[in-house]
Amino acid sequence: MHFVVCAKQIPDPETPPSAFKIDPQKNEVIPAQGIAPVLSQFDSIAAEAALRLKEAAGDSKITVISMGAESAQAAIKQVLAMGADEGLLLNDPAFTKGDPHTTAKVLTAAVQKLGDVDAVFCGRQAADWDWGQTGLLMAEGLGWPSAIIAKGVALDGQQLSVERVLEDGYETAQAPLPAVVTVSNEFGEPRYPKLQQIMQAARKTVTTWTAADLGLDAAEVGEAGSRLRLEKLFIPEKEGKVELMEGDTATEKAQALVKALQGAKVL
Amino acid sequence: MASNALVVGELAEGELNATTLELIGAASRLGASNITVALLGGGASGAASKAFEGGATKVLTSDDASYDEFRGDQWVAAVQNAVEQASPDVILLAQSHVGRELAPRLAFRLDTGAAMDCLNVEDDGGAVKATRSVYGGNAMATYSFVTSPAIVTVRAKAQDPLEPNAGASGETGELPGASDSRTTIAGREIVEAAGLQLQDASIVVSGGRGLGAPEGFQVVEELAKALGADRAAVGASRAACDLGWYPPSQQVGLTGKVVTPDLYIAVAISGASQHMAGCSGAKTIVAINKDPEANIFQFARYGIVGDYKEMVPALTEAIKAAK
Numbered sequence: 001m002h003f004v005v006c007a008k009q010i011p012d013p014e015t016p017p018s019a020f021k022i023d024p025q026k027n028e029v030i031p032a033q034g035i036a037p038v039l040s041q042f043d044s045i046a047a048e049a050a051l052r053l054k055e056a057a058g059d060s061k062i063t064v065i066s067m068g069a070e071s072a073q074a075a076i077k078q079v080l081a082m083g084a085d086e087g088l089l090l091n092d093p094a095f096t097k098g099d100p101h102t103t104a105k106v107l108t109a110a111v112q113k114l115g116d117v118d119a120v121f122c123g124r125q126a127a128d129w130d131w132g133q134t135g136l137l138m139a140e141g142l143g144w145p146s147a148i149i150a151k152g153v154a155l156d157g158q159q160l161s162v163e164r165v166l167e168d169g170y171e172t173a174q175a176p177l178p179a180v181v182t183v184s185n186e187f188g189e190p191r192y193p194k195l196q197q198i199m200q201a202a203r204k205t206v207t208t209w210t211a212a213d214l215g216l217d218a219a220e221v222g223e224a225g226s227r228l229r230l231e232k233l234f235i236p237e238k239e240g241k242v243e244l245m246e247g248d249t250a251t252e253k254a255q256a257l258v259k260a261l262q263g264a265k266v267l
Numbered sequence: 268m269a270s271n272a273l274v275v276g277e278l279a280e281g282e283l284n285a286t287t288l289e290l291i292g293a294a295s296r297l298g299a300s301n302i303t304v305a306l307l308g309g310g311a312s313g314a315a316s317k318a319f320e321g322g323a324t325k326v327l328t329s330d331d332a333s334y335d336e337f338r339g340d341q342w343v344a345a346v347q348n349a350v351e352q353a354s355p356d357v358i359l360l361a362q363s364h365v366g367r368e369l370a371p372r373l374a375f376r377l378d379t380g381a382a383m384d385c386l387n388v389e390d391d392g393g394a395v396k397a398t399r400s401v402y403g404g405n406a407m408a409t410y411s412f413v414t415s416p417a418i419v420t421v422r423a424k425a426q427d428p429l430e431p432n433a434g435a436s437g438e439t440g441e442l443p444g445a446s447d448s449r450t451t452i453a454g455r456e457i458v459e460a461a462g463l464q465l466q467d468a469s470i471v472v473s474g475g476r477g478l479g480a481p482e483g484f485q486v487v488e489e490l491a492k493a494l495g496a497d498r499a500a501v502g503a504s505r506a507a508c509d510l511g512w513y514p515p516s517q518q519v520g521l522t523g524k525v526v527t528p529d530l531y532i533a534v535a536i537s538g539a540s541q542h543m544a545g546c547s548g549a550k551t552i553v554a555i556n557k558d559p560e561a562n563i564f565q566f567a568r569y570g571i572v573g574d575y576k577e578m579v580p581a582l583t584e585a586i587k588a589a590k
């Protein structure tokens with residue numbers, strides 16, 4: 001089996017709101033000082049899902065693919081350290097400022113170029129732009145079935161069984177390989193690589209493919225190929241006028257709150 | 268101006284759900300003169316009258332019960348048929364398990380773009396613009412569409428329905444029955460919380476990681492009970508759900524449920540933007556947190572700084588006493 005994990009490097013989503021800044025002229029997020037970018041958490045869980053299938057199936061290979069800048073090597077190395085076998089960076093100035101359509105186009109082209117892929121694992125969404133589209137767009141582009149928001153995966157021969165999270169419960173969906181799966185946090189924590197694995201991963205070479213390597217024209221990727229145009233990026237205003245309850249004891253504070261809520265006709 | 272809108276509706280036990288009416292409201296505010304609603308599954312044609320009362324001008328249905336169990340490939344084929352019939356400039360779907368899957372698939376098939384989880388969609392001099400939260404709610408982004416139709420999924424309760432127009436009716440049409448699916452649903456398990464559902468509650472009391480242990484939720488549940496089992500439900504932060512302290516079905520936030528109660532009480536929750544994405548639409552937010560610098564106080568109208576172990580039981584008593 002050959003599994004692909006799609007991995008995106010993003011600004012740390014746990015950045016405190018006070019350190020989160022944007023450039024309203026360029027419609028860009030300004031990287032917070034001293035906070036390193038991270039592998040999007042759902043993608044590390046997608047890697048965990050692929051690794052567990054690899055361990056169960058035996059004789060399998062995992063390729064981790066990231067579309068991004070040179071710095072995205074760090075995200076690739078992290079998945080390699082977890083146990084993936086090969087790393088692939090899709091890096092081209094033409095890929096920047098794209099939308100889900102162009103991201104999926106580039107990733108799909110890479111999966112097609114690899115040729116022998118049995119399943120693709122993505123995070124349910126990337127924790128920067130929160131689109132939640134890439135896996136589904138790849139499934140459409142590849143013509144494969146998909147199962148999104150997985151909390152469990154199992155393989156029985158060529159049949160993939162995916163436990164999915166629904167709004168009001170779970171379902172088990174089964175589809176034949178090849179298929180695309182997007183993975184959610186309900187799957188559980190991703191493994192933590194050992195120091196030795198981190199050092200081994202650091203020594204691995206990561207292959208880089210450009211638009212030309214993928215047979216893609218600059219006009220169909222990145223900003224030029226996008227279907228959506230970002231018109232305005234802004235930080236919503238918060239009211240921030242909290243009234244803190246006064247009192248010497250918990251009971252006094254609680255009574256003050258009940259009084260305030262009654263006064264405001266909330267209770 | 269968007270003149271033709273297609274709304275992908277959803278049924279809950281054969282009835283039109285509330286979000287569908289919100290989508291029709293959004294389509295109407297976009298200035299669409301034709302609002303076609305597509306309904307799939309058992310009870311679809313019976314639910315048409317409610318769609319007309321909600322502002323639809325045309326309703327396309329298939330009563331095929333195979334659609335009841337949502338499978339993306341079957342639904343997308345039917346909605347593509349609805350697109351052919353309605354020639355929409357804009358397609359509106361809910362940010363539900365249906366819309367999450369259909370919008371990107373449709374975008375691919377119609378070679379256009381989809382904006383997900385939007386709070387607002389407007390007509391700006393003939394162009395559709397959609398605004399959504401990004402970076403977990405730290406920022407907002409407004410998008411326009413390079414291609415047509417514009418596909419937009421809308422967050423529950425972000426848009427208001429229209430005043431129902433009793434007795435309204437309109438044109439009806441048919442959608443094809445379900446095609447074969449490559450996906451088999453081997454099992455489905457519904458985990459509903461007992462009693463009042465989160466989204467229906469007028470008061471939601473949520474607990475977070477700061478509760479320290481699953482037992483902390485008992486204290487939170489007692490507070491909810493004192494507020495009234497008929498109007499208060501209990502939610503949780505993702506951190507609490509991930510720790511296994513409370514069922515994921517009760518998670519409030521960006522990747523959980525969106526609630527808009529009159530009163531939201533956040534107990535031992537820090538107020539991460541991704542959590543607030545699910546509750547910032549509440550009319551009044553109360554925070555109980557031991558850290559006076561916690562981000563939640565930026566959103567709360569009222570706050571108590573202190574240990575929940577003391578504060579919450581005291582509040583439960585004060586509420587009982589005030590009754």
Ligand SMILES: Cc1cc2nc3c(=O)[nH]c(=O)nc-3n(C[C@H](O)[C@H](O)[C@H](O)COP(=O)(O)OP(=O)(O)OC[C@H]3O[C@@H](n4cnc5c(N)ncnc54)[C@H](O)[C@@H]3O)c2cc1C
Pocket residue numbers: 013014041126127403474475476477478503504505506507518519520521522523524534535536537538539540541542545555556557558561573574575576
């Ligand atoms: C893409 C993405 C999606 C996400 N989706 C969601 C989502 O849908 N919902 C969600 O909730 N989160 C979501 N998160 C996670 C989110 O970023 C936070 O990590 C999470 O909300 C934190 O939960 P918490 O507030 O319970 O825990 P913490 O941030 O750990 O906060 C605990 C709080 O409890 C307080 N506290 C501790 N002890 C006490 C005490 N004894 N008495 C009173 N107060 C006390 C502390 O002061 C602290 O403020 C998402 C994250 C990402 C990246």
